[in-house]
Amino acid sequence: MQCPFCGDNDDKVVDSRPAEEGGAIRRRRECLVCARRFTTYERVEELPLVVRKRSGQLEPFDAQKILAGLERAASSRIEPEVLAEAVISIEEDLRSVGTEIGSDQVGMAVLDALRAIDAVAYLRFASVYKGFDDVADFEREVGELRRQERLEKTTAPKPRL
Ligand SMILES: [Zn+2]
Numbered sequence: 001m002q003c004p005f006c007g008d009n010d011d012k013v014v015d016s017r018p019a020e021e022g023g024a025i026r027r028r029r030e031c032l033v034c035a036r037r038f039t040t041y042e043r044v045e046e047l048p049l050v051v052r053k054r055s056g057q058l059e060p061f062d063a064q065k066i067l068a069g070l071e072r073a074a075s076s077r078i079e080p081e082v083l084a085e086a087v088i089s090i091e092e093d094l095r096s097v098g099t100e101i102g103s104d105q106v107g108m109a110v111l112d113a114l115r116a117i118d119a120v121a122y123l124r125f126a127s128v129y130k131g132f133d134d135v136a137d138f139e140r141e142v143g144e145l146r147r148q149e150r151l152e153k154t155t156a157p158k159p160r161l
Helices: 063-074 081-096 101-116 119-129 135-155
Strands: 009-018 024-031 037-043 050-052 058-060 098-103
Touching: 050 101, 063 081, 063 101, 063 119, 081 101, 098 101, 101 119, 119 135
Parallel strands: 050 098
Antiparallel strands: 009 024, 024 037, 050 058
């Protein structure tokens, strides 16, 4: 490792210990040329998340693309910070599935996130994603939304009197 003081590449590790709750190894190093000490952190390289399209083609997961899709559906109904957080949680959800995911899983994750945030934005996104052709498609989706709302209400804990 290059010494930040003299630029030489010769050093010895004088101490290694876990850091960041085991997510990294912290190493204390001593430069063999100038004898000054510095610290390095070693982490596992984050695996790239790839999306398999319906055509079978693979492409890297693009958080910006997800954000753009959310912004289009939200069209100023939702705060930008809320959308940015939604993108992060969508990516986390997808990463928990694996490093290669289907484009349909991405679409479903976006729909799940939007459903919890804003019904209108959800319907807008669903109309594009699911390719709604007519009013009946919207009615079916709205019916589904209502059904789920009722379900959430009945399963929610009753307020204490
Ligand atoms: Zn040095």
